[in-house]
Amino acid sequence: MNVNEAIAIMKEEGHKYTDKRRDMLQLFADESRYLAAKDVLEALKPTYGGMSFDTIYRNLSLFTDLGILEATELDGEKRFRFNCATTHHHHHIICLECGRTSHIHHCPMEAAAVSAPGFEVVDHKFEIYGYCRECRQTEAG
Missing domain, CATH: 3.30.1490.190 (Ferric-uptake regulator, C-terminal dimerisarion domain)
Incomplete structure (x- = not known):
C-alpha cells in the first residue's frame, strides 16, 4: 500500500481527500512500524497545531475500515500501520x-x-x- 493507492481507495468509497488525510497517510508510508494516535499527533502537530485526538481517531478508524491501515494492540494501546502490500498470507x-x-x-x-x-x-x-x-x-x- 502507498499513499496514492490509499487516496484512490478513499475516493472510490466516496470520502473526501484533504491535506490532513494525505499527510497522515504519508506518515504511515514513511514508517515501517505500528504507530499510536499520539505518534500521529506528535508528527503532525508542527503543521496542524490545532488537530485533535478526535480527528486523528476518526481518520484512523476510517482508514482501518477501508482496509488502508491494519490495527493491533500493544501495551493496551491500539496502534496502526499501512496494510501490507503483499497478497500472500502471512x-x-x-x-x-x-x-x-x-x-x-x-x-x-x-x-x-x-x-x-x-x-x-x-x-x-x-x-x-x-x-x-x-x-x-x-x-x-
Missing part, C-alpha cells in the same frame, strides 16, 4: 519497543487442527511480540 513479529514489524511466512494455523462443531473459521491473526536487534542493543548499551 503474519508478523512486532517489536514492543519501537513497533517495527517483520513478516512471518509460515502460518501456525497450517499445523493446528482448529475445529469446533458448527464453527467455520473465516479469518485469523497471529502476532509474535519481542524486541528487535536495534532495541536490544540500545538497551544493553
